[in-house]
Amino acid sequence: MALAVGIRGLTRSLLRPWVRVPGPARGRTEPAAGGGDGVRCFGSPRVLVEPDPAAGFAVMKMRNPPVNSLSLEFLTELLISLEKLESDKAFHAIILTSDCPGIFSAGLDLMEMCGRDPTHYAEYWKAVQELWLRFYLSHLVVISAINGVNAAGGCLLALSCDYRVLADNPKYAMGLNETLLGIIAPFWFKDTLVNTVGHRTAERALQLGLLFPPAEALQVGMVDKVVPEDQVLSAARSELAQWLAIPGHARQLTKSLMRKPTADRLLKERDADIQNFVRFISRDAIQKALRVYLEKLKQKKT
Numbered sequence: 001m002a003l004a005v006g007i008r009g010l011t012r013s014l015l016r017p018w019v020r021v022p023g024p025a026r027g028r029t030e031p032a033a034g035g036g037d038g039v040r041c042f043g044s045p046r047v048l049v050e051p052d053p054a055a056g057f058a059v060m061k062m063r064n065p066p067v068n069s070l071s072l073e074f075l076t077e078l079l080i081s082l083e084k085l086e087s088d089k090a091f092h093a094i095i096l097t098s099d100c101p102g103i104f105s106a107g108l109d110l111m112e113m114c115g116r117d118p119t120h121y122a123e124y125w126k127a128v129q130e131l132w133l134r135f136y137l138s139h140l141v142v143i144s145a146i147n148g149v150n151a152a153g154g155c156l157l158a159l160s161c162d163y164r165v166l167a168d169n170p171k172y173a174m175g176l177n178e179t180l181l182g183i184i185a186p187f188w189f190k191d192t193l194v195n196t197v198g199h200r201t202a203e204r205a206l207q208l209g210l211l212f213p214p215a216e217a218l219q220v221g222m223v224d225k226v227v228p229e230d231q232v233l234s235a236a237r238s239e240l241a242q243w244l245a246i247p248g249h250a251r252q253l254t255k256s257l258m259r260k261p262t263a264d265r266l267l268k269e270r271d272a273d274i275q276n277f278v279r280f281i282s283r284d285a286i287q288k289a290l291r292v293y294l295e296k297l298k299q300k301k302t
């Protein structure tokens, strides 16, 4: 089986060049994330970046409506935004949030894992791995301002951040709910959760596919702070000050010390993990389970 093209190849084939604030805000000079004037937002169709270079950070807003499902194109755009901020010395931090009301992310895009061929599954999974590795190991401080429901792959993305603020709305549950779909959280999803909440909580949460409402997410340590909905971004910004006050090299090396062993587990067996995923997701029973789940999502509207 031909394994995936690299993410950079992917990038070339899928992405338009950087564009200035597509959509409603196109061409406007918006106030920067931290309130600075005259700094232009930039981004790609599905990721809006509001830079505040004077304050050293940018707000990265996910906007892949309706539910910020992590399609291949969206993953690629998130990676490019991250790469662009990482390579600019003006930026030391990112606040990751959603531009889709009530939804942080519905997780991996089920349409990418259903009814496609093995080459596509491999390409998709390589992009999912890349997203996790890049966010998990980023030298930037990454804080997620979780302003909506946040399932599975979306939760993984938040767990890859250094700090999580969650909006206090009982509808905004968050967790790795893979088993509810009849699938299994890969070992590196599991490791990321264990590193955050500990083994026992992760064991129970993963088997039962638990989605934790804010108070419980805080109690088990899945998030670090729960705040009223209209204060998620400001709380993330306030928290950032503490992280940015630490000498950068010391913080970055410490982050790497804590996270590299977990990332190395995947890096050592990346191709095998892709092949496992392709084999698993191609099984008739798994394809059927995903179709049934998608159908249920659609039916709940009627």
Ligand SMILES: CC/C=C\C/C=C\C/C=C\C=C\CC(=O)SCCNC(=O)CCNC(=O)[C@H](O)C(C)(C)COP(=O)(O)OP(=O)(O)OC[C@H]1O[C@@H](n2cnc3c(N)ncnc32)[C@H](O)[C@@H]1OP(=O)(O)O
Pocket: 066, 067, 069, 103, 105, 106, 107, 108, 109, 110, 111, 149, 151, 152, 153, 154, 177, 178, 181, 183, 184, 185, 186, 276, 277, 280, 281, 294, 297, 298, 301
């Ligand atoms: C041996 C082991 C080896 C390897 C590992 C093996 C396997 C691991 C494989 C995969 C891991 C996957 C992790 C994932 O992330 S799976 C995705 C899990 N996500 C969910 O369960 C969330 C599903 N969505 C919802 O619950 C809801 O949509 C909602 C609560 C997020 C939002 O509810 P709303 O009522 O506001 O919106 P809806 O009407 O439900 O949805 C609108 C629209 O969007 C479609 N949709 C929703 N979620 C997804 C998705 N994840 N992917 C694609 N599409 C999605 C939904 O069907 C609606 O579509 P239509 O408008 O009806 O067309």
